[in-house]
Each structure stands twice: as C-alpha cells, then as structure tokens.
Amino acid sequence: MRRAAAFMTALILICLLFAPALAQQDAQPYPTLGAGASGAQVRRLQSRLMELGFLTGKADGIFGQQTTAAVRSAQRYLRGQGHSLAADGVAGPVTLGLLYDDLVMREFLDLKAGSSGNKVAELQARLYDLNFLKDRPDSAFGPRTEAALRQLQEILKQNGVPGVEVNGIADKATRDALDGDLNGLGIAAPAFFDDTDPLALTPDFLYARSAIVMDARTGQVLFEKDADAVHYPASTTKIMALLVALERGGLDREVTVPQAAGEVPKDSSLVPVYPGEKMALRDLLYGLMIRSGNDAANAVAALTLGSVPQFVEEMNNKARQLGLTNTFFTNPHGYHDPEHVSTARDLANLARYALGNNAFLSISAAREYTLPATSRREPLVIRDNSELLDPGSPYYYPAAYGIKSGYTRAAGFCYVGAAGQGQKQLIAAVMDCRTRSMAWDDMKRLFNLGFAR
Numbered sequence: 001m002r003r004a005a006a007f008m009t010a011l012i013l014i015c016l017l018f019a020p021a022l023a024q025q026d027a028q029p030y031p032t033l034g035a036g037a038s039g040a041q042v043r044r045l046q047s048r049l050m051e052l053g054f055l056t057g058k059a060d061g062i063f064g065q066q067t068t069a070a071v072r073s074a075q076r077y078l079r080g081q082g083h084s085l086a087a088d089g090v091a092g093p094v095t096l097g098l099l100y101d102d103l104v105m106r107e108f109l110d111l112k113a114g115s116s117g118n119k120v121a122e123l124q125a126r127l128y129d130l131n132f133l134k135d136r137p138d139s140a141f142g143p144r145t146e147a148a149l150r151q152l153q154e155i156l157k158q159n160g161v162p163g164v165e166v167n168g169i170a171d172k173a174t175r176d177a178l179d180g181d182l183n184g185l186g187i188a189a190p191a192f193f194d195d196t197d198p199l200a201l202t203p204d205f206l207y208a209r210s211a212i213v214m215d216a217r218t219g220q221v222l223f224e225k226d227a228d229a230v231h232y233p234a235s236t237t238k239i240m241a242l243l244v245a246l247e248r249g250g251l252d253r254e255v256t257v258p259q260a261a262g263e264v265p266k267d268s269s270l271v272p273v274y275p276g277e278k279m280a281l282r283d284l285l286y287g288l289m290i291r292s293g294n295d296a297a298n299a300v301a302a303l304t305l306g307s308v309p310q311f312v313e314e315m316n317n318k319a320r321q322l323g324l325t326n327t328f329f330t331n332p333h334g335y336h337d338p339e340h341v342s343t344a345r346d347l348a349n350l351a352r353y354a355l356g357n358n359a360f361l362s363i364s365a366a367r368e369y370t371l372p373a374t375s376r377r378e379p380l381v382i383r384d385n386s387e388l389l390d391p392g393s394p395y396y397y398p399a400a401y402g403i404k405s406g407y408t409r410a411a412g413f414c415y416v417g418a419a420g421q422g423q424k425q426l427i428a429a430v431m432d433c434r435t436r437s438m439a440w441d442d443m444k445r446l447f448n449l450g451f452a453r
Contacts, residue, residue, distance in 0.1 A: 029097075033092075043059045046070075050118070053118070072089040109175075112168070116141065121139040130187055133145060154166055156174070188205065190205050198445065198452045201445055210227055211226075212225070213447065228326060232408060234334045236404050240315045261302075270293050290384050347414075389401070401417075
C-alpha cells in the first residue's frame with residue numbers, strides 16, 4: 001500500500017511539473033507559416049482560406065503571394081473584430097487558431113443574402129440538383145436562393161433534423177444536413193430515384209431541364225419533361241449539319257479543306273483539319289461527329305453549298321421542312337449564339353428522321369475512325385468519348401448507339417441518343433444537364449422506361 005501511495009504521489013508531482021508546458025502546447029498547436037513555406041499545413045490553410053472566401057484557385061501547398069494576400073485580408077477582418085494580431089500576411093499560431101475557429105469565422109461560413117463566391121455556387125448547385133432552385137448556379141445569394149433554402153429547411157425541420165431553423169441562411173446545421181444523407185425525407189430529386197422501378201419515373205427525377213424519349217419506329221412519345229422549352233443545343237447542332245451534307249451526296253469525292261475551316265472561335269473543339277489539306281468528304285464528316293470538330297463543320301458547310309451562311313440557310317430550310325418549329329440555327333456547329341436554339345422534341349424528331357439515312361446511321365454510330373494521312377499529318381485515330389457507349393464506364397448502356405453530344409457553358413450538357421433491344425428502337429434527348437454524368441443518368445432512365453413500356 002505504501003509503495004502504491006508513493007507511486008501515485010510521484011505521478012501527481014510529474015503531472016504538476018509538466019502541466020504548464022502541456023497547457024502552452026495546447027494553447028499554441030499551430031506552426032508559423034509564411035512566404036516560402038510549403039507542405040500539408042500550408043495546403044490545409046489554403047483550403048480553409050478558400051472555404052472562407054479569401055482565396056480562389058486550388059490548394060497547392062505553396063505559400064506564395066496570393067496566400068500571403070489572403071492571410072492579410074483575413075487578419076484585417078479579425079483586427080476589425082477586436083482581435084489583437086498583426087496584418088502582416090504571416091499565419092502564426094494566433095492567426096491560425098482564429099481562422100480555424102468556426103464560431104469566430106461564422107460570418108464567412110454562414111451563407112446568406114448578399115453572399116457570393118464559390119461556396120454560394122456550391123450551395124446553389126446542391127439546391128438545383130435537389131429541385132429547390134430552378135435557376136442555374138451564378139455564385140450570388142439572392143432572393144431566389146434564399147427562398148429555395150427556406151423550402152428545404154421547412155422539410156428538414158418537419159423531419160426533425162437537429163438544429164435546423166427556417167431562416168434562409170445556410171448556417172452550420174443546414175450545411176451539415178446538406179452534406180449528409182437526405183434520403184427518406186420525401187424529396188423528389190434525381191439522386192433519390194429507385195432505378196429498379198423505371199416506370200415510376202417523373203420529371204422531378206431527371207437532372208435535365210428538358211427531356212424526351214420516343215419510339216423510333218412510330219414516333220410515339222413515351223415520356224417527356226418540358227420537351228418544348230427552348231434551349232441552346234450546342235454541338236447536337238451537328239446532327240443537322242451531317243444530314244444536310246449527306247443529302248447533297250458525294251461522300252467519297254476528294255476535297256480541299258477551305259479557308260473557312262480556320263474561321264472558328266479560338267476555344268472551339270477541333271478535329272483538327274487545316275486549310276489546304278486534301279481528303280475525302282467522308283473523312284470530314286467523321287471528324288464532324290466523332291471529334292465534334294467546329295473546323296470540320298465550317299469546312300463541310302463551305303464545300304457543300306459554297307459558303308457557311310448558305311449552308312446554315314439550308315439547315316433552317318430543312319428544319320422547317322421537318323416541322324421543327326422551335327429550332328433556329330445561326331452556324332453549322334453549335335458554338336453559342338443567343339439566337340441559336342432548339343428543343344428536346346425537335347432534336348429527337350430530327351434524329352428520328354436522320355437515322356433513316358444509312359450513311360447517317362453509320363457515321364453517327366461509329367465509335368472509332370481512322371483519318372488517313374495527309375500532307376499535314378500522319379493517320380489519326382479518332383474515338384467517341386461518350387461514356388454511355390464505353391464498355392469500361394460505369395455509365396455504359398449496352399443497347400445504346402450514337403448519336404451526338406454537346407456542351408457549352410450556356411447550354412449545359414446535351415445529348416441525343418438511340419438504343420435498341422429486339423424489335424424496339426428508342427430515341428432520347430436531354431438538354432441543359434449540369435454535368436456529363438447527370439446526362440448519362442438521365443439517358444439510362446429514359447431508355448429503361450422506354451423499354452419497360
């Protein structure tokens with residue numbers, strides 16, 4: 001007993017001896033970080049500064065000029081709140097302790113009316129995908145974002161989610177709920193659809209702003225979501241460009257790529273082809289569809305009807321002939337123009353007609369093609385990058401084939417595709433999806449419903 005008592009006494013004395021040092025260590029757990037520092041601690045700091053909105057870009061783990069400026073801005077704010085520290089851009093223990101304190105930095109973590117930046121865009125994207133926000137993310141927290149957030153909070157509070165209040169503020173409780181599992185709360189959104197029951201599909205369970213699926217043989221519409229709403233078609237425009245070119249014939253004639261091929265916006269998708277190259281028209285058409293080459297589109301237009309404007313006029317004539325009443329083209333490739341528009345219904349009907357052309361079917365369904373060598377390059381293998389058609393992709397749909405994808409920032413991601421099982425052939429179109437993967441999810445759901453009927 002005496003030995004035990006002596007041991008306990010010694011242990012207490014040791015604890016008392018080292019307590020001040022341990023307390024000091026707990027009070028200052030952070031290193032001092034400044035210009036030239038690098039590594040995991042810097043990366044953590046940068047991530048926090050981005051979360052708070054003081055820093056943009058990516059966390060690269062290098063303490064440079066932008067990180068210094070961001071730290072200085074944060075220090076100025078903290079000084080304004082009465083905290084004693086220098087605004088020198090050096091992240092010492094005091095600065096870091098305050099930056100990592102959610103309560104101290106609450107003003108920047110709680111998103112509310114007037115907030116802006118990447119965190120607002122992320123919040124809006126989540127509300128958009130959950131069908132509470134109808135407008136695409138714009139990084140500005142306005143009345144519509146607040147109303148959408150309140151609608152979500154009503155549901156969260158009704159379901160007893162701890163700490164959530166209906167205040168229109170993305171506070172910690174609301175943010176935690178959004179980051180958690182919302183399944184089972186009765187929210188009708190694509191993330192919660194039961195894919196084992198394809199016939200239960202409703203418009204709320206699709207990401208696309210507009211969609212349609214039809215029987216390719218009869219034209220019967222099997223499902224639609226705002227299919228007549230006007231959107232930007234992006235490169236699905238090339239469905240019409242290919243059709244118009246094919247109906248003029250001469251696929252195997254040798255052509256010289258015209259100057260028009262180089263007259264495309266600098267950020268265009270390219271095959272590439274170059275003015276002066278000689279090749280078969282057929283090669284240009286494969287480049288048009290598989291590589292979605294805007295250069296090929298302009299070349300095909302000029303070679304087919306003498307000029308790009310004349311070709312576009314013929315595209316619009318064909319649209320009127322086919323009854324595509326909500327479609328108007330201003331170019332042959334789909335690069336954004338406010339007047340260049342179409343609808344999911346029009347695109348599906350266009351594809352249905354075009355697939356009756358055997359050459360169109362062959363080109364639009366091709367997964368790979370080798371462009372022969374020219375004076376400007378060696379043979380070039382081009383491949384379709386649609387995950388829906390890739391056996392190695394989680395989005396692979398074995399029954400799917402062709403036809404064309406499209407994307408611009410204004411249009412979102414669009415896709416027109418076909419699928420066949422037995423005697424049944426389907427055509428589906430989606431417009432204005434926020435991401436590629438969302439478009440593939442929608443296409444699979446449309447095809448599953450179509451085959452289940």
